[in-house]
Amino acid sequence: MAKVLDINQLVTHFTIAGKPYPVIRDLSFYVNQGETVCIVGESGCGKSVTTLAIMDLLPNNGEVVSGSIKLNEIELTKLNKKERNAFRGRDMGMIFQEPMTALNPLLTIGYQLTENIMLHRNVDKKNATEIAIHYLNVVGISNPKERLKQYPFQLSGGLRQRVMIAMVISVKPKLLIADEPTTALDVTIQKQVLNLMNKLKKDIDAGILFITHDLGVVAEIADRVIVLYAGRKVEEASVEDLFNNPKHPYTIGLMNAVPNVDSDHFEIKPIPGTFPLLTDDIKGCRFHPRCPFAMDRCRSEVPSELEYDNHHRVACFKVEEEYAHE
């Protein structure tokens, strides 16, 4: 399997009041062609920043300090702004969280779709319109011809997100990044959009990097899952492995925090403590202040990521010790 995206030891800093703070710490992962990788974590864990770093869309105070981002074997971090821009849209497309604001309010749907298609597929306006109509059909929008003449404000949030998806896949990117594409939608629409993406991932054969904080969404769409905590990967496993056999205390905490409606005692067990701020200086494992199993070692040393059975990777001393005893 070809790796569409290969990230190695990525470090990203944000400068706040003149001081740099690491947002992503030494993050490595890859996405294969045809595979859907989910990054899960709480708000602020760095999952969106990861996608922006890949797309070179970090805000002015954010920068990639070290590490490598390879798209189809091409090292992106070595390129200048203009060279990187050539990959955007064409080789990697991104679907954003807020469908209500992600489309330009003053341009028609048709313009926003065909502009993209004409630029990246070298076709004229007429062909681009046909391609746009085709992809609006693909994402399940009725009357695509009429829709092309409409403006975003005439469409519901769900439809706009479908338009965004059509816009991105119409240029056949090799990597599709979706940053919480369903979070801003109603639950029923969420389900529809997820079903659509599940259907598309078989057809488009791109690598999909899917960002979410919702474990339900992960279960529906992911092949492989990366759990991010405060900028660091704590666990990585196939979706079955992760749900059947979560190893990291944070992942277990996340799973427990999802209420189980079927059980007799309906109860939410939140993870104690609060998520660290970007500016908090925490020694050792970033999770140790909230971890029920924290040991002395966790407070001083950063656990490194080790691979266990089934390519299940975890960065935790407790898991390390358990395996050592077996």
Next chain:
Amino acid sequence: MLRYVLKRIGNIVILLIGISFIIFASLYLAPGDPAELVAGANATPDDIERVRVFLGLDKPFLVQYWIYFTNLIQGNLGTSLVTRQPVLNEIIVRLPHTLNLAFTSMLVAVIIGIPAGILSAIKKDSWLDNLISTTSLAGISVPNFWLGSMLILLFSVVLRWLPTGGMTEPFWTSLGFKQAILPSIALGMSVAASFMRVGRSAMLDVMQSDYIRTARSKGLKYSTIVVIHALRNALIPILTIFGTSFGGLLGGAIVTEQVFVINGIGTYLLTSINMRNYPAVQSTVLVIAFFFVFVNLLVDLLYVVVDPRISYE
């Protein structure tokens, strides 16, 4: 669309009636007796009383307004107390000069202000941005009569490039163009400065919006992002300030016309106020109000062209 236009025009008619009432009332309440003025310095109280009855000033306030209003809608703006000529004729002779000045000043403001604002936004925190921001602060702070005098001093008196004043020809003629340069810079500069500031902040806002990030994620060229995706969105607040600053421009024209010796309605208004020529004052203010409201109607219609969301609301 048609309904929107008709509704806006209907609003404007009501607005203008209201304005005519306020102008009439404020002059009615103003100190000074026009009858005394018309009768002259040597008039007896009897003479003054006869003039008062002749001018209809003895009637109750609302009756006076009603007479004024019915004349107004028939196109009769009254008779000048000074020249005994219809005020309408006197305004029509002078109006083109003021419109000429207003137009060229607005042109200066648009040509300098909007591009400068946008440039300073996309080059944020550069030396260019600082230069433009400082200039715009100066442009807002400097009063137009001072700027006008300095321009005359430099370009007319010292360098002898341009006439010191007068505006006798429209700006598209060769003489008219030379005549228009200095007064339109003097008057247009402060408006240009406000366009710069609004343009800059609007453009900064737009460039940080989600849809610009989307446009960037599509790999579009930077120039395409700025021109196609950002500019039209930034134009909406600029249009708003365009409409409101037109009022300031007309007010500023009164002073600028003095500095550059332009015989426009600004000068006419000022002399009429000094001579307590009430019909002339009323009508000139009404004409100014009309143009202000008219320009704002145009702005409202332009919103519909720029922003598809508006006509549907």
